[in-house]
Amino acid sequence: MTEELKLMGANRRDQLLLWLKESKSPLTGGELAKKANVSRQVIVQDISLLKAKNVPIIATSQGYVYMDAAAQQHQQAERIIACLHGPERTEEELQLIVDEGVTVKDVKIEHPVYGDLTAAIQVGTRKEVSHFIKKINSTNAAYLSQLTDGVHLHTLTAPDEHRIDQACQALEEAGILIKD
Amino acid sequence: MTEELKLMGANRRDQLLLWLKESKSPLTGGELAKKANVSRQVIVQDISLLKAKNVPIIATSQGYVYMDAAAQQHQQAERIIACLHGPERTEEELQLIVDEGVTVKDVKIEHPVYGDLTAAIQVGTRKEVSHFIKKINSTNAAYLSQLTDGVHLHTLTAPDEHRIDQACQALEEAGILIKD
Structure with missing residues (x-):
């Protein structure tokens, strides 16, 4: 020092x-x-x-x-979605979402010991997605969703509901969204 | 099946x-x-x-x-506290809190890749504390706080503020509470 x-x-x-x-x-x-x-x-x-x-x-x-x-006000629409995919499709999933102008506020999984485990990843652009993926790969950190065989939740935020609808449609077409 | x-x-x-x-x-x-x-x-x-x-x-x-x-109503008082201790003092910390009739709603740490990581442990009795500690030991799961050299946050809930004051005093006397 x-x-x-x-x-x-x-x-x-x-x-x-x-x-x-x-x-x-x-x-x-x-x-x-x-x-x-x-x-x-x-x-x-x-x-x-x-x-x-x-x-x-x-x-x-x-x-x-x-x-x-103000920052929170900008993101008025918020929705929780359930997803299922292998770790190798994480980048694809996040890109499908941010490409619609939607932010992935967090990822939530069920830890076998701790219960609900929520990580505030807060990625909203392709640059932030690739930075996040690079960090995971460079630190060999496991994808949280690997703890629950790929099942996880995301809270999505966006200026309006329409963008979230579009992101959900893209995820559904990619076979990532878990639907009722 | x-x-x-x-x-x-x-x-x-x-x-x-x-x-x-x-x-x-x-x-x-x-x-x-x-x-x-x-x-x-x-x-x-x-x-x-x-x-x-x-x-x-x-x-x-x-x-x-x-x-x-109703369940949430019962726990009207809520407070976030900052704590610092080694993994071996986790049980002691949780017991000091639940002994005052206070529930530990979650533990939050900063994951180097994921950012804020919050686990909804929700322990409110000595029985739940020992069940939680046994599960950690039996599964060799790391204590989340080990990721940040012991620094972590807890959200405490209780029927009233007085119980949370008592729990904070007990933690301070034990040298666990991080104070301003």
């Missing part, structure tokens, strides 16, 4: 919040650690403290995002 | 919902599979379809639970 000024406690958390509010794209823990001149672990604890105060920060697969009311 | 009547599609889902609504305690996938005379995987898909219709079923660490309005 160089001798540059190290931001301390509450001031640091205020500054983190400011950076996140001003940023147009997600900020990773590493980027925030460098900016605040502290370790990545200190950032994880700081973000946890802010979340414990109900500050609307989410850790997405791309980094931390401040979800203010 | 014996030749007993196998419940089919939508009827089966209606029946699953009825069993869950009537049950005073969580029902496991295995129990529902036996009752409906189908495989466990069929039950996972059925529950996913019901969840996709916003039916308030959650998969907890103890099994499926139907969270009707």
Whole structure:
């Protein structure tokens, strides 16, 4: 740690919040650690403290995002869908969805020990999809859906219901959507 | 599969919902599979379809639970807390909380690839805590908090704020609560 000024406690958390509010794209823990001149672990604890105060920060697969009311307002339509596919079709599935201008807010599976396990992946563009897939492949992380033989839920968000209808139709045609 | 009547599609889902609504305690996938005379995987898909219709079923660490309005009403107070401890203190932490009559609704950590990962463990008694810990040990599942060097969030629910205050005080005295 160089001798540059190290931001301390509450001031640091205020500054983190400011950076996140001003940023147009997600900020990773590493980027925030460098900016605040502290370790990545200190950032994880700081973000946890802010979340414990109900500050609307989410850790997405791309980094931390401040979800203010306006950002949430933009995504008025929301729908939960049930999907079934092998891990090799994850990228295809996500692309079918984002190509309709729809965001995949999360993926939910049933963990045999923990019960419902929800991951806030928050991918809405082809770039974010490929970044997410690359991260999975580079870290050898398992696809969560492998825990339940491919069955999983997604919460989809979009500016309107029509886009979600289109995404569901595309998934159905691809044999990915589980229908009643 | 014996030749007993196998419940089919939508009827089966209606029946699953009825069993869950009537049950005073969580029902496991295995129990529902036996009752409906189908495989466990069929039950996972059925529950996913019901969840996709916003039916308030959650998969907890103890099994499926139907969270009707009354059940949720009973738990009016809710608070997110930030905690830090090693995996060996998980049981102690959960006991400190449930001993105050407080329920641990979930555990949330930051997965390096998936972002926020939330597990609906839903433990509220010493019996449920020991069942959860036994399951982790018997399946060698890692504690989620091990992914973030012990830092994690819990959402606590209880009939009133006072019980949550007491639980937080106990956690603080044990050096588990991360404070501002």
